[in-house]
Amino acid sequence: MLQIQLPDGSVKEYPENYTAIDVAKTIGERLAAATLAAEINGTVVDATRPVGQVFNLPPGTPIPLKLITSRDPKALAVMRHSAAHVMARAVMRLYPGVGLAFGPTTGHGFYYDFDLDTKISEDDFPRIEEEMKKIIADAEPFERFSATRDEAVKFCGDLNQKLKVEHIQTGLADHDSLSFYRQGEFVDLCRGPHVPDAGRITAIKLISIAGSYWKGDANNKQLQRLYGTAWFSQKDLDEYLKQIDEAKKRDHRVLGKQLGLFSISQEVGPGLCLWLPKGSAIRATLEDFIKKELLKRGYTPVYSPHIGRVEMYETSGHFPYYRDAQFSPIFGHDAGALVDFWIRKLREHKEGTSVFSLDDEKKLLESAKVMGAALTEYPLSGSVDAKIDTLRVWEKNQERYLLKPMNCPHHVQMYASQQRSYRDLPVRLAEFGTVYRHEKTGELNGMLRVRGLTQDDAHLFCTPDQVEEEFKSTLELVKFVLSSVGLDDYRVQLSLRDSKNKTKYVGSDENWDRAETTLRKVLTEMGWSFTACEGEAAFYGPKTDFMVRDCIGREWQLGTVQLDFNLPERFKLEYIGADNKPHRPVMIHRAPFGSMERFTGMLIEHFAGAFPLWLAPEQVRVLPISEKAYDYAASVERRFREAGFRTTTDYSSNRVNAKVRDAQLQLIPYMLVVGEKEAAEDAVDVRDRLLGDAQREKLTVAAAIAKLQEELTARRVRQVVKSSFRSFEESSEEENEY
RNA sequence: GCUGCUGUAGCUCAGUGGUAGAGCGCGUCCUUGGUAAGGACGAGGUCCUGGGUUCAAAUCCCAGCAGCAGCUCCA
Structure with missing residues (x-):
């Protein structure tokens, strides 16, 4: 008999060959139908495997068992992994001869890497999804079976799955026994676990197609990686897709453009950032903040130039280690780049990684001469080392600067x-x-x-x-x-x-x-x-x-x-x-x-663009009700500026409604509405971006300045809009061994 | 760098083998307004660049450039 301990601590006895589903059935049919996997002794396994076979616990020890239903977060990963198999099966039906690589789950879904000459494009997604839905509707079971290494190699070889064969022989060299999962005509080397049958996968969607490298090595063959996501309900899927859309709205590139923070212009060059005035305000604030902090902590500020001699970076190692990720050196002599190339070619020749002929050398000598570097010492018939040395000596006498990395x-x-x-x-x-x-x-x-x-x-x-x-x-x-x-x-x-x-x-x-x-x-x-x-x-x-x-x-x-x-x-x-x-x-x-x-x-x-007061590029905006309040608005703006706030005034011909809306959308922390009433009382009507109309406050200019200064010096953070894609808790990327 | 997708007005995007559109923004004017859009009129485009196919290309094809996603890399 099998002794099983349930999560409530109770220990019950079951027949030797009982699976988790069987155990569930003894509790209730509905529970059995909802069981997707089992957690045995802390490890998630198939609900359809005999519990006693999973672990060799000492006889008489009760086996801790927990049934996993769709309510358990762990079920999602199991189901998504099964969805990856379903996707692979669908792809195999549609693209005969496709090679299978890896197909793990990710934080929000799954992917599978395919070795396939035909290019899959997003236009093909509907028919792949359709095929997947057929497989899901058929609800065939996932069946696990084991094989020895030799059997597994032969098996994958017979299926013409070369990458799997390679993986068994290299990555899994220390595994004696390997598990496979069969689902209808589809069989895949896989550690599992899986849901009992494909019918348990409810809502799926293919997300994107991209390239990837076999075993993550750029020298290896490039594969096609198909990303998908799967959920237990259409509602969850829709919710997820909505979250992605929401997340994209807080993309710094989108907000940076919208709020005028920075710009990257093709004219200036890719990867070269232009800090617009508002972005610069944020940066300057951050820099001031840390400069003060460093002084307190015994740092001494220094300045150094943007370029330095290449020799210095050769000593440090930066130049040789990261040459390909650096801008080319600045050569003082016209022939500098030529000699630099020459030396590299000689080195490659020496190491046998490329061929460099005597004829090439003669041409280079000729070119160098034309460029004003005679190189009369160059030992054309000498050793490669002697040649390199000669060129190095010439090079050392020239200016060579590196844009500092x-x-x-x-x-x-x-x-x-x-x-x-x-x-x-x-x-x-x-x-x-x-x-x-x-x-x-x-x-x-x-x-x-x-x-x-x-x-x-x-x-x-x-x-x-x-x-x-x-x-x-x-x-x-x-x-x-x-x-x-x-x-x-x-x-x-x-x-x-x-x-x-x-x-x-x-x-x-x-x-x-x-x-x-x-x-x-x-x-x-x-x-x-x-x-x-x-x-x-x-x-x-x-x-x-x-x-x-x-x-x-x-x-x-x-x-x-x-x-x-x-x-x-x-x-x-x-x-x-x-x-x-x-x-x-x-x-x-x-x-x-x-x-x-x-x-x-x-x-x-x-902050999704909504910076706290101390960092906000525009901290305060004065909104005059009408032209009659322009002069007073200007004086309010001046007083806030003098108090150290980044302040502007909206002199547009809009009504105050529109002015409020504009400021609100531009995420300006405080609006100061001023009209004739305020002008008469030396006051401002303070509208807090976070509190809105409901909690407006009429304060004298001095009181408003004091209020804001308190928030500023405390560097108070009053709001952070949570993002569903940031947290570290949820991102337990499942590493599937095979 | 590799694979795929994308490139149309300042922004977001629609569109078609026959010569270009919307919303927002911008400008001018009217309106002098009280807390999330007052109204009218108007200006704006080498449809990324270069080739090719075609009577005709912004639209189809090729190449390049740039952006996006993924992979690889990241001092």
């Missing part, structure tokens, strides 16, 4: 500009440093991913003893800054080195281990919850990143604190210790906002 080397030079004593440390150099990166075209995204950005950057140089303390206080600064602007919906990520691919990083294992251990220790001591992510570190050190979500749920890195033992070594930085001997300082890179562009973009979405 990072501020750190500049700050490093500032540190090195004088001798440092341990008594001087920590040195904290802060700068709103503008950097340029040639991001790939497909990566650009409004203000969130740009090619020119300003970091609220600073570099701390400290003794090894000071590292933990400095790191800790820096993390606290980031947290303080985020909470000051009302951003509390973020995730802390500990970004570590990829232990399997160390070629992406500079520095010794010892330095890395030291840095990663320190970070983990500090985070743990602070009691913060964080997620550790391998392979997310910077090339010079591990970091703690503050991740937030945008209006449609994509995650972005804002603030970051990075620990670096490596750049001080590469630049041979020193300080004189108490022992009168030179020591190597440790660097901390940190940017609470990350970049002003991305941070402002995220803030726009966070």
